[in-house]
Structures are given as structure tokens and as C-alpha cells.
Amino acid sequence: MHRPALPAPRPRTTTPARRRSAFRAVALLTALVLAMIPWASSASAHGSVVDPASRNYGCWLRWGNDFQNPAMQQSDPMCWQAWRTDTNAMWNWNGLYREGVGGNHQAAVPNGQLCSAGRTQGGRYTALDTVGAWKTTNIGANFTLRLYDQASHGADYFRVYITRPGFDPATRPLTWNDLQLVKTTGRYAPSQNYLIDVNTSGRSGRAVVYTIWQASHMDQSYYICSDVNFT
Template structure:
């Protein structure tokens, strides 16, 4: 409950018009940085303990403060055609470019079957979610993510408006550090969100 109270408090930073959501588990890159360092983002220990979040905060702190606002309008489902390789983790938003950088992002441990959790402050609902996992052999610490690095896992059905949406994902054959790439097609408008979450298959 404390987590969601903190989330609600963050709306004051961005205004209601910008309040949407993100994948909170496994945490998207911007959300993970905000959750871990948002209340301590001036700490000198971040550079050693979490260098990727440190780089992101140095480049543009707004990426983390607005972790719920990584949307683009009017893609019409043309996600791959209109999102260049190397820009998937930022949803092709230049202000969030540090999220595309390869490196030692903090990971969330998952098993071959796991649950994805979305927090949507504005309760938009979903036409669907598309879920991908980076291919075995792709190295997130040295390579930016491109469409050719992804295995398509599943597309969900519709979800009614809710602040909290969860769905199960089943995979096989993955070990170690991978990127979970999720596209959320929101229901209220043609708004597409794309996120990278770093996971460690155990």
C-alpha cells in the first residue's frame, strides 16, 4: 500500500494529464531507477552501486520522475515500422534515450513462468499487451535492443480499466540476463507504451 501511495504522490510532479503507468514487476528501467533512488537520487553511492541508473539520472532526471509517461500517440499498431532499432527501450522518445543504453542494469529474478504487473494510475485499460523476450545469446550489457533480438511470446486480450493489471507469461529455454519487452496499447486513445525490464531467468 505504501508503494501505491508513493505512486499517487508522484502525480503531483507531472500533472493528471501526464499520469499513466508502467510495468512495476518486473520493474521497467525508469521505474526501477525511480523506486530505488528517487528519494535518494543525490547519493554519491549510486554511481558505484547502480551505474546505469546513475547515467540515466545524470542525462535527464525527468525520465525517472515521469516513469508513467513514456507514451506515443497515433502509431496505429505500426510499432516495428515506426520504432527504430536501438530505440525500443525509450519508446523512441529522445528524452528517455539513456534507457536504450547497454549495460549492467539491475535485474529481477523470474522463473520460466512469471506474472507481469502493470500499474496504471489513470485506469485506461488495455486493448492488449504484446510481450517479447530477448533471444538466448543476446547480451543486454553490450548490445542495444533491436527488433531482431526479440522472440515474440504472447499477445493478451483486452483488459477493463483498472489501476492494477496482471497477466501470466510462460516461456522456455531462457537462462540468465534477458530483456522483457512489453508494448501496452491503451484503450482510451491510440496510445502506445513500450518498456524494457531487465530480468534474470533462474
């Protein structure tokens, strides 16, 4: 008995509604993938002091490609505790800022919380306030501070402080009274690299360089701790 041939399958029609649904699904999947990449938010990031390296930039520089290495606990314990507390503090090393301070920095940032900008960003950077032997950058009495501004915000001003002689950041939390203002600048046009010459005299040993960067694009203030060793 001859069986009739089965009809060929009809081509599937893609309606506008189906196309919109597929587009939404692809967009959602892309967003989920990006959310899983810890450094994705840095694409529209801001900036920090890179020389002498800020605490979290230094941790990212040394361990960003090897942050799960257990050797960090012994060789770089302050970075180790920071990575364990919140890895995003290092992946987002250029996002340590507060908004709407209005120039009243000491009111916005309490003593003992200077390196985390008053536990800004929901406490993401709290580990940077931890007292201990942070890795240092060797500098001379006269040095050039370099700040990298990825988003080219510009600056209304920079203020650079150095901890007073005798202050030991390895044993004491940082307070405003521990700081000496050594440099105040004027405005900087938008750029990605700002160089600030800082002159001191008679300094030796460990210290913290504390930088306030008042960005120009809006009321956005950055508070940055860099551990140094005056040689």
C-alpha cells in the same frame, strides 16, 4: 498651541479589478511552485510495468528518495547515467509512450531505440537505450507480469516479448530481431492493475522482457524494457 488630530486613514477599498489581479497573481505563483516539483506531472500520469520493474521505474524505486547520492555511480551506474541525463525520465516513469502509431510499432520505434520508445517525449527517455549492466529482477521461467495503470486507461492488448537466447543487453543495443513474442492478450477493462501470466521454457540468465501496452482510451502505445534474470 493645540494641534488638530490627524484624520483616521480611510479603509482601502478592494475593487473587482484588484481582486481579479490578486487572484491571477496567486494562480501564477501556485503554477510556478508546482513547476518546481519534479514529480508534479505524475498526478495525471499513465503507467508502466512495475514487476519485473521497467528500467526507469526501477531507478525511481531505488533512488527516488536519494537520487543525489554519489554512491549511485558505483553501485548502480546505469541508473546514475540516466539520472544525470534527464531526471524527469525517472520522475515520469509512467509517461513513456507514443501517440498515433496505428499499430505499426516497428515503423515507429527504430532499432536501438526500443527502450526509449523511439526517443519519445523530445528524447527524455534516451538514456534508457544505453547499453550496460542494468539491474535485474529475478524471475522464473513462468512468471506474472504486473502493469500499473494509474489513469485506468484500459488496454486493447498487451504484447510481451523476451530477448532470444544468447542476446546480452549489457553489450548490445536492443533490436526488433532480438525479440521473441511470447504473449499476446485480448482487451482489458479499465483498471489500475493488470496481471499477465507469461510462460517460457528452458530460459536462464539475463534477458530483457519487452512489453507493448496499447491503451484503450486513445491511440497511445507504451514500450517498456524490463531487465530480468531467469533463475
